[in-house]
Amino acid sequence: ILNVEQSPQSLHVQEGDSTNFTCSFPSSNFYALHWYRWETAKSPEALFVMTLNGDEKKKGRISATLNTKEGYSYLYIKGSQPEDSATYLCALMTTDSWGKLQFGAGTQVVVTP
């Protein structure tokens, strides 16, 4: 079982503020790092799949960076809106468990107006 850790566990953000949070993972046998957005009472939906060290991905106001050498990824939300409220999951795929994802416990983001 791979140790994929997310911090913080939860955070509260004022509407309009920007925020970021971390996913850390073992750097050995790295293949890909996924980010998923999971709204309450819905299913997780993929945000980004990142495979290369130094990768930066962006979708609207949400972006992510990846450092495979030190084993971490940041997710950024710029100008948070109430609709950004969700749990954000990261998940690791390694070369010796291709196809399988090890999920972190998630960061719950609550954006208040």
Added chain:
Amino acid sequence: DAGITQSPRYKITETGRQVTLMCHQTWSHSYMFWYRQDLGHGLRLIYYSAAADITDKGEVPDGYVVSRSKTENFPLTLESATRSQTSVYFCASSESHEQYFGPGTRLTVT
């Protein structure tokens, strides 16, 4: 385009009963997965399948059985349900990287 569906969406059963949760996908994805959602753990992998007739254990397989006779279906059976199996169960499918999740089945074992 139905995508990936799960049935039932809600189920209440008694301890010791056998329960089968169904998962069906219309994309012909090779990979299929079963996860359970547990507080503090996020999603934990129960079983996965790389193709029809190929299945393997995940992180928490005890008490569960799977089969995959057809590419599009991946049923999960709880052979003798226990209260600790009360959870929300998600099925997912994938062809390469990104996994697509079903709507989930909320199972309560009384």
